[in-house]
Amino acid sequence: MKTSAPSSSIEDYVKVIYGFTEWQDKPITSSQLAQRLGVANSSVSEMVRKLKDQGLVDHKPYSAITLTDSGVRLALSMVRRHRLIETYLVQELGYSWDEVHDEAELLEHAVSDTFIERMSAKLGNPQRDPHGDPIPSADGTVLLPEAHLLGELDPGHTGRITRISDENPDLLRYLSAEEIDLDDEVEVVGRKPFGGALVVRISNAGRKRDYDLAEEVTAALWVHSDHPHTGCTLSGR
Secondary structure, eight states: OOOOOOOHHHHHHHHHHHHHHHSSSOOBOHHHHHHHHTOOHHHHHHHHHHHHHTTSEEEOTTSOEEEOHHHHHHHHHHHHHHHHHHHHHHHHHOOOTTTHHHHHHHHTTTSOHHHHHHHHHHTTOOSBOTTSOBOOOTTOOOOOOOOEEGGGOOTTOEEEEEEEOOSOHHHHHHHHHTTOOTTOEEEEEEEOTTTOOEEEEEEETTEEEEEEEOHHHHTSEEEEOSSOOTTOTTTTO
């Protein structure tokens, strides 16, 4: 008997579950999944039961939701589609990085595997999307760079921006206006008193500029460092 292809809803669910844990270790809860998908908790409960019946997730009542091996494979195939489409839209069609997410959400369910692989070849088989998220290979391999949230870094820490969260299009537009981008060099200068903004020095295109960045911004920027500085609070982590 021929197995039917997963529905777009199932593909969306496993992709969101995977994305939640890609850059941190805590599994997603039903309420967090509902919030990310913009649906009611009751809808999530029903779909999670369906995903469990299909062997895509492990879940017990009142516990977090985790993907099975089959769920991970399906999620990675969808993540690959989504991020390749985003990359194509930016590199080949001139979209800005705050415009591509919704467009890719529509297209990822509509195109064939052949289309995706030809798109990848056309782009030179890129390893990351416009926001720095890794693009899984066709066999499901993911090269996740070692990086930390900018807001976790202490004064004196240096590195380069390796990932920018695409959850908030307004924030992406703000970063574009401030000329903050992937691969910019970053130095943490300090923090304003009484829980104030993080002061960072960002270098790009041969110039340096100091920024006072709010918590919402520092929680969206990930920094890769080649080595810790003296007294680094991240040493040994």
